[in-house]
Amino acid sequence: MTQGSPYRLPRTVIPSRYAIELRLDPTSSTFDGSEDVTISVREPITEIVLNGKEVTVRAGAVVASDDTITEIAKAVPDPSAGRISLELPDELPPGDYVLRLDFTGKLSDLMEGMYRSRYTDDEGREHLVITTHFEATDARRNFPCWDEPDLKATFQMTLVVPDDVVAITNTPEIGREPADPGFARVSFAESMVMSTYLVCVVVGNLGLTHPPVYAGETPIRVACRPDRLHLASYANEVAVFSLNWFGDYYGIAYPEQKLDQAAIPDFAQGAMENTGLVTYRETLLLVDPSQAAYVEKLDVAETVAHELAHMWFGDLVTMRWWNGIWLNEAFATFMSYLCVDAMEPSWRVFDGFQTNRMVAFEVDALENTRPIEFPVESPDDASGMFDTLTYTKGGAVLRMIEQWLGADVFRDGIRRYLRAHAYRNTETHDLWDALEEASGEPVRRIMDAWIFQPGYPAIEVRRDGDVVRLTQHRFSPSLPEDGTTWPVPLIVRQVAPDGEQLQHVLVEADGLELPLEHPDALVIANAGSSAFVRTFYDDDLRSRLVSRLDELAPSERQSLVDDAWAAVVAGRAPASSFLDMLPAFEGESAPAVWQTIITGLTWCDRFLDGEPRERFRDLVRELVRPALARLGWDPRSEDSDLDRELRGDLIRTLGVLGDDPETQGMAREAEMLSRTTSSVDASVGAAAVDVVAFAGGVEEFDLYESRMLDAPTPQEQERYRVALSRFRDPELMRRLIALTTSDKVRPQDAPFLFSRAEMNRDVGKIAWRYVRDNWDEILPRFAASNVIHLAHGARIITDPELVPEIQAFFAEHDIPQNHLSLVQAMERQRVMAAVRERIGAELASRFS
Numbered sequence: 051m052t053q054g055s056p057y058r059l060p061r062t063v064i065p066s067r068y069a070i071e072l073r074l075d076p077t078s079s080t081f082d083g084s085e086d087v088t089i090s091v092r093e094p095i096t097e098i099v100l101n102g103k104e105v106t107v108r109a110g111a112v113v114a115s116d117d118t119i120t121e122i123a124k125a126v127p128d129p130s131a132g133r134i135s136l137e138l139p140d141e142l143p144p145g146d147y148v149l150r151l152d153f154t155g156k157l158s159d160l161m162e163g164m165y166r167s168r169y170t171d172d173e174g175r176e177h178l179v180i181t182t183h184f185e186a187t188d189a190r191r192n193f194p195c196w197d198e199p200d201l202k203a204t205f206q207m208t209l210v211v212p213d214d215v216v217a218i219t220n221t222p223e224i225g226r227e228p229a230d231p232g233f234a235r236v237s238f239a240e241s242m243v244m245s246t247y248l249v250c251v252v253v254g255n256l257g258l259t260h261p262p263v264y265a266g267e268t269p270i271r272v273a274c275r276p277d278r279l280h281l282a283s284y285a286n287e288v289a290v291f292s293l294n295w296f297g298d299y300y301g302i303a304y305p306e307q308k309l310d311q312a313a314i315p316d317f318a319q320g321a322m323e324n325t326g327l328v329t330y331r332e333t334l335l336l337v338d339p340s341q342a343a344y345v346e347k348l349d350v351a352e353t354v355a356h357e358l359a360h361m362w363f364g365d366l367v368t369m370r371w372w373n374g375i376w377l378n379e380a381f382a383t384f385m386s387y388l389c390v391d392a393m394e395p396s397w398r399v400f401d402g403f404q405t406n407r408m409v410a411f412e413v414d415a416l417e418n419t420r421p422i423e424f425p426v427e428s429p430d431d432a433s434g435m436f437d438t439l440t441y442t443k444g445g446a447v448l449r450m451i452e453q454w455l456g457a458d459v460f461r462d463g464i465r466r467y468l469r470a471h472a473y474r475n476t477e478t479h480d481l482w483d484a485l486e487e488a489s490g491e492p493v494r495r496i497m498d499a500w501i502f503q504p505g506y507p508a509i510e511v512r513r514d515g516d517v518v519r520l521t522q523h524r525f526s527p528s529l530p531e532d533g534t535t536w537p538v539p540l541i542v543r544q545v546a547p548d549g550e551q552l553q554h555v556l557v558e559a560d561g562l563e564l565p566l567e568h569p570d571a572l573v574i575a576n577a578g579s580s581a582f583v584r585t586f587y588d589d590d591l592r593s594r595l596v597s598r599l600d601e602l603a604p605s606e607r608q609s610l611v612d613d614a615w616a617a618v619v620a621g622r623a624p625a626s627s628f629l630d631m632l633p634a635f636e637g638e639s640a641p642a643v644w645q646t647i648i649t650g651l652t653w654c655d656r657f658l659d660g661e662p663r664e665r666f667r668d669l670v671r672e673l674v675r676p677a678l679a680r681l682g683w684d685p686r687s688e689d690s691d692l693d694r695e696l697r698g699d700l701i702r703t704l705g706v707l708g709d710d711p712e713t714q715g716m717a718r719e720a721e722m723l724s725r726t727t728s729s730v731d732a733s734v735g736a737a738a739v740d741v742v743a744f745a746g747g748v749e750e751f752d753l754y755e756s757r758m759l760d761a762p763t764p765q766e767q768e769r770y771r772v773a774l775s776r777f778r779d780p781e782l783m784r785r786l787i788a789l790t791t792s793d794k795v796r797p798q799d800a801p802f803l804f805s806r807a808e809m810n811r812d813v814g815k816i817a818w819r820y821v822r823d824n825w826d827e828i829l830p831r832f833a834a835s836n837v838i839h840l841a842h843g844a845r846i847i848t849d850p851e852l853v854p855e856i857q858a859f860f861a862e863h864d865i866p867q868n869h870l871s872l873v874q875a876m877e878r879q880r881v882m883a884a885v886r887e888r889i890g891a892e893l894a895s896r897f898s
């Protein structure tokens with residue numbers, strides 16, 4: 051980007067330190083501030099241009115050097131550019147100065163910039179919490195600054211706040227004195243050199259865990275509503291493990307002086323990696339590990355590890371501009387799995403990563419996919435980068451290269467990269483270059499193809515006599531083959547009677563031939579499924595795999611199922627090729643594999659009505675019952691967390707997809723017991739909540755509504771809130787809509803709940819039509835980044851009557867901040883509507 055860009059400030063003035071004082075009163079909707087910014091003026095200037103949006107600079111601003119003071123003549127805001135020009139009376143010569151100014155600003159109520167969040171305590175009193183979320187460009191709403199990621203500086207904050215509330219920022223408190231009556235002036239240590247979007251302030255009636263826990267010398271605390279402090283210990287535990295583990299992995303000590311993790315009652319995103327003060331949604335930080343289902347704990351562990359991975363990758367070393375945000379997020383995603391895998395190896399989190407990867411496979415197969423990285427001029431252009439292609443495909447291609455290079459070589463490259471660029475900024479290729487130096491492999495050429503080309507390949511695997519031939523082509527259900535190819539880093543595994551062989555190969559445009567190790571060898575072309583590819587085998591090789599499932603890793607079995615369903619979606623194979631394979635998975639014990647089977651079955655259920663749907667439910671019951679019978683309803687002492695998770699998944703499937711009355715009866719009992727005792731396993735309890743809603747009526751709805759508000763943990767509240775979308779009575783769907791638009795559902799949760807309601811197989815239409823008819827009224831309540839979920843729910847609908855209606859509506863109603871995501875959702879809906887047309891009759895006759 052050149053200096054002429056309207057989105058890039060001139061490099062004539064460079065800041066190096068901000069001393070900021072803010073006066074914050076949670077009961078007021080405005081704030082006052084002042085700042086001293088140490089700047090270096092590089093050439094003679096007549097104005098200082100910096101970022102500022104909805105902040106007003108007061109008269110009296112000056113630029114001072116050691117021996118001069120120049121008054122700013124005029125501050126001219128440019129609201130559309132988010133800039134302020136400070137006009138100087140005379141030309142200012144190059145040199146070092148301090149810019150001193152006072153300003154006022156407004157607190158937002160929309161979960162962006164500096165905003166107010168609210169909660170009500172047990173006595174019914176409302177409390178306000180001031181917090182910040184600056185990524186990408188909202189620091190400028192809080193204080194005038196050079197609000198670009200490569201204009202790094204140190205920050206020294208002083209907060210004047212009511213003397214009875216907690217005030218925290220990126221760094222430790224170092225002083226506190228009385229200010230005006232009822233207020234205290236709290237000063238904080240100077241921060242490390244960092245970008246403006248990572249500055250954070252949290253002020254309000256919150257509790258802090260005490261005493262701190264420590265990772266090495268670093269004190270760690272959780273800040274949250276005082277009545278939820280008892281749910282903070284798990285987040286502290288994960289933080290200690292993560293900081294220690296990342297410190298070792300990266301070979302660099304944690305770069306800030308302390309770590310606080312704050313749970314914010316209203317939070318648009320999942321969490322935010324502000325240096326030294328990470329902010330979270332309550333459900334992703336506060337958990338009772340003894341009462342939480344495995345996935346609920348995993349969500350907290352992964353989120354904490356993800357944010358803490360950023361303290362080095364993102365915060366210490368930062369992308370030069372917003373085109374690089376994908377690497378920031380993809381890397382933290384991948385590292386969070388590595389870290390949690392080290393913390394809890396029995397969770398086999400990379401198997402779970404693969405089930406998440408299914409969504410990225412879906413989106414990236416569309417005509418309207420995008421390359422992972424693309425040019426970004428305006429920071430808003432990057433808002434579309436916060437999607438599944440960035441987090442999941444991006445994370446998956448990093449996993450691919452890590453597995454292919456080898457874990458140690460990859461880690462050495464990362465260390466090299468972080469050491470070389472600490473406290474500074476990078477372009478994406480700097481990472482590839484570091485990995486290339488560490489490995490001697492052509493990492494930059496490989497990764498450039500994967501990040502600058504949209505889509506991904508299918509690898510066709512054919513046996514030809516005593517060789518195996520691998521070829522590639524772009525995989526897509528909607529595009530004709532377009533000739534795109536990739537250097538595909540594959541690990542090929544062959545299992546022969548006399549042993550197993552692993553080969554790391556690079557499949558180029560013209561394919562690759564490998565000797566078949568033995569006439570009966572099992573060939574797994576994508577061992578561990580670490581490459582971001584689909585794999586299609588010839589009939590012989592495929593039937594070997596299906597008949598010898600126990601020789602495959604769970605990740606490899608998951609891919610076999612996922613690819614079989616993808617072949618149906620792409621029109622390569624009839625539905626029978628997927629359904630006929632399922633009995634082979636009778637003894638399956640991995641949740642990741644079952645979840646993939648269930649995904650295909652859930653689609654089939656959506657394509658069937660009447661009697662055939664009933665017969666299809668028989669099939670579901672036949673498949674699932676023996677697996678559940680093996681586990682039983684009651685946890686056994688030898689159960690792993692994954693066994694418990696699978697038990698819950700199977701109960702949910704049997705009770706909902708199988709509509710099984712016996713399961714529904716047992717779920718009713720389990721749900722009731724789980725409310726009053728702790729004797730029900732959390733995964734069973736969570737599944738029972740879903741099953742009871744699916745089979746339930748008014749009485750259950752009433753109960754769920756109150757549990758959504760009063761259940762003792764954020765996770766349980768969420769279980770009941772989400773389950774409200776499963777009731778099948780049209781009247782109850784209307785009640786849910788009324789609830790979702792009331793104060794009982796926070797704006798941070800409402801878009802997700804609408805989305806779930808639209809996905810309701812039987813009465814989702816009512817939710818969709820409500821969204822359609824009330825679009826303009828519901829939107830202003832939601833954070834801009836969450837609006838897209840309304841379209842994500844609707845995209846699941848494939849009823850021939852509704853598809854044209856939904857397509858027409860979104861053609862008229864763009865979601866500009868996530869335009870591409872909307873276009874993808876609509877294409878995905880057309881793809882699945884076409885699948886329904888193609889296989890609907892086949893399914894109907896199979897199940898008649």
Ligand SMILES: [Zn+2]
Nearest residue numbers: 356360379382
């Ligand atoms: Zn992140």
